[in-house]
Amino acid sequence: MSSIKGLGGRLYSGETSVNIVGNAKRWYIVSALFTLLSIGALAVQGLHLGIEFKGGSAYTFPATTATVEQARSAVESTGITGELIIQKIGEDKIRVQTGSLTNAQSDSVEAAIVATFGVNAADIDTQLIGPSWGKEITKKALYGLLAFIIVILLFLAMTFEPKMAFAALIAVLHDVLITVGIYALIGFDVTPATVIGFLTILGYSLYDTVVIFDKVRENTRAITSTSKQTFTQATNLAVNQTIVRSINTTVIALLPVASILFIGGGLLGAGTLKDISLALFIGMLVGSYSSVFIAPAVLAQLREKEPAMIALAKRVQARGTAGVSASATTSSSVQVATATVTDRRGPRNQPKRKGRK
C-alpha cells in the first residue's frame, strides 16, 4: 500500500500526473461506445420488467421436496392462462409468478398450492400487482427524476457555477443510461427496488462529482490572474489531487453495497436487497468512472471556450516553452514529469490564511 500512498503525494504535488482531462477524447469515445451499446440493448432487448411494472401475481412458498414441474401442474390445474414462471429459490422455496389475476383466480392458485404441497396458507408470501400499477410508479419515478434534475441543476449552479452544474448533469445522465443499458443487455429484472437503486445512483454520482469540482474550483479561482496553467491543466491537477480520495471513496462505498449484494443475492436468493444493491454496484462503478473521466473533461471543454480562457491558454502557450503542458507529452500512462512546473512550490510555501474559503 505504501507505494500508492507515495503516489498520492506525488499526484498532489503534480510530480506525477495522469493526463486525464487532456485526453478527453479517449474517454468520450469509450463512453460513447458504452452509451450506444446501452441504447442498442434498450432498443433491441428492452428492459426485463418485474411484475410490479407489468402487473401479475407472485407466490413464494416453502417446499423442500416439491419440484418445479409439480408446482406447474398444480397451478395449471386451476385453469389460469397466460404467462407462468416457476422457479426454485434457494434450497427450499418455490416461486410461482403469473400474469394479472382476479381475486377469485388468485384464491384458487393459493388453494391449489395449499392442497398440493400441504403448506399453511399464512406461509405463502404473496404479491399481487394490478395491471395499471406499473404505469403509476413509472410516472412517479419519472416525476422524481425530473424534479431531481431541476433542483440539482439550480443547487449546483448556485453553489458552484452553471457550467459545473451542466457538466455534472451530463455525467449523471451518462451513468443512469449506461447502468440501465447494462440491465437491458444482461437481462436483470427491473423492480421498484432497482428503480430505487437507479435514483440513488443519481445522488451518489453527483456527490462524487461535487467533491472533485470543489477542488477544481479551488484550483481555478484566480487562474486568469496568472499565466502558469490553462484551465484544462488546472482541472487535470484537481482530478489528480482528488484521485486517491476517489479511489478510496469508491472502494469504501462499494464494500457495504457488495456485502448487501452478497447476502441479499446469496442468502435470500431474490428480493429488495439484491435488486437495490445490484443496481447500486453497477451504477457506482460507472458513476466513479464518469466523475473522474467525464465530468471534469466536459467542464474543461465548456470553460476553455470562454474568451478569458482562450486568452489564458495563449499566454500559457507563449510562456511555457519548456513543455509546461502535460497534454503536450505523448505518454498516456502515469508519467513522472520532473522538470515541469518549476516555480510551483514558491507561493505555496507561504502559510495560508486560515478560514480562506
Added chain:
Amino acid sequence: MSTPNNVVKSSARPGRALAILTLILISLGATAFVTGANEVRLGLDLRGGTSVTLQPRASTAGNEVTSAAIDQAVEIIRQRVNSLGVAESEVTAQGSGTNRQIVISVPGENGRRVVDLVGQTAELRFRQVLASGIGVPTAVDTATAATPVAGVSDAVNQAFATLDCTAAASLQGTGTDDPAAAITACSKDGGTKYILAPAEVLGRQISKASAGIDTQAGSAWSVSLTFNNEGTSAFGALTARVTSLPEPTNQVAIVLDGIVQSSPRINEAIPSGTAQITGSFTQVEAQDLANVLKYGALPLAFDRGEVQQVSPTLGAEQLTAGLLAGAIGLILVTIYSFFYYRGLGIVVTGSLAVAAVMIYLLALVLGETIGFTLTLAGIAGIIVAIGITADSFVVYFERIRDEIREGRSLRSAVESGWVKARHTILVADAVSIIAALLLYFFAVGSVRGFAFALGLTTLVDLFVVYIFTKPLMTIMARWKFFNSGHRFSGLSDKSSGVTRTTSSVEA
C-alpha cells in the same frame, strides 16, 4: 467513544463539542426511555404482515380525485381496518396532493380479511328508523324485548336487544351492511342504538352538501343537501311516507359504514330535492356531517395497486439478512480504513460507531413519535449511507494530508484542512439530502423507507463529522503518536507523500 480526560481538559473547544455530543446522546436515550420505546419498529417486510396499496381514481366521469376526497377515504378505510381489531395496523396516504396512494398495512396473518374489506367501496345510505333506544344492552325478558318491532326478523330484534353501543367494537364500522336488509346500528357517539329499514336513498344520489348558518332559525349551524334526479324522487317518496308516522319511525338515519351519522326527524315531505338538516349543531359538527354527506359515498374508486403478504418466517429471514449485510459492510469498511489510514482508522471506526448509536436512538425515538418504521429498503439505505458517512472522513483526511504536504504541522493541518473539507462535505451532503427529500416526496411505499433512512443518516453524518470527528482529530493531533508522524499513524511523511528528499532535489 472514550477519550482520555486529561487531553479533553487541555482545551475547551473540542471538549465542549464532545460534551455536547454526550449530552445529545444521553437526552436521546432518555427520550427513548421515557416514551417507552425499547425497540425499533419494524416494517411489515421484516416481521410479516400484509400491505395493500390502493390507487384512487374518479368513479364516474363527473367527479375528480381531490385531496379532500382522499383524506376522507383514508378516514373511512381506517375505520374499516380498525374494525378488525388488529393492533398497529396503519392507513396512510403517501405522496403529495391529489397524486397520492393509500397504503394499508396490517401486521400478522389477517391479510386476507383486510384485502376483502378494503376492496369494498364505502357507501352512504339513508334508512328509515324503525326503533331506537339508549345504546346499552337491554335486559332480557323486559318490556322492550317483549315488544319486538313488527316486520323485522327475530334475529334483528335479538341483535338490537343485546347491542352495546358503548363497546368500542360497535363503533368501528363494518362496511358490510346489506342495503336490502334491515340492520341494527349505533349512533356515532355510541349514545343511541337503532333498528333501521332497508336503504332507500344512496349517498351517490346526493349531488351537493354544505354546512352553513341558518338565517331563519337565528344563527344556528345547519347542513344543506341537494339530491340529483334519482335521489330527488327517492328522497321525496321516503319523506312523504314517514313524515306522518309516530316517533321514532319518522326519522331517517344517515348511515355510513354501518354507523349512524345523524338521524334527523322529517318534518315534511320534501319533493324538491333540496333538504336542510337543522339542530343544535356546532360549526365543526355541521361541517363534519356535510363532509360525510359529500364524501361518504367515496367519490373515488380504488384500483388495487399492490398487495404484498409476507410471512413472519420470511420477515425474520429478511431482517437477519439485512442486519448481517450491514455488519459485514461495517466490518469491511473498518478493515479497509485501518489498512489504508492506519491509526486514523480509530477515528473512522469511532465516528461510525457514534453515528450507528445515534441512528439507533433516533430510530427508537422517531418510531415512537412519528411512527417511523424500519423496512428492508430502509436498512439498505442505512448501509449505503455507511459509504457516504465514511467518505466524509476520507475527504477530511485527504485534506489534512494535503495541508501537511503544503508544509504544515499536523496540528495546524487539522484545522486548515477542516476549513476546506467542511465546504466539500456540506455541498456533497446537501446533494445527498436533496436526493433523499425528492425521493421521499415523489415515491410510494418502500422507496420512501429508503429515502427516509438515507436522508436521516446523511444528516447524522453531517452532525457526527462536526461534533465528533473534527474535535477528535483536534485532540488526537496533540498526541505524540500522531503528530510525530509515527509510521502507523496514517499521517507519517511517507503516507502523506511528503517525499522530502525528492522535493529538495527538485527545488
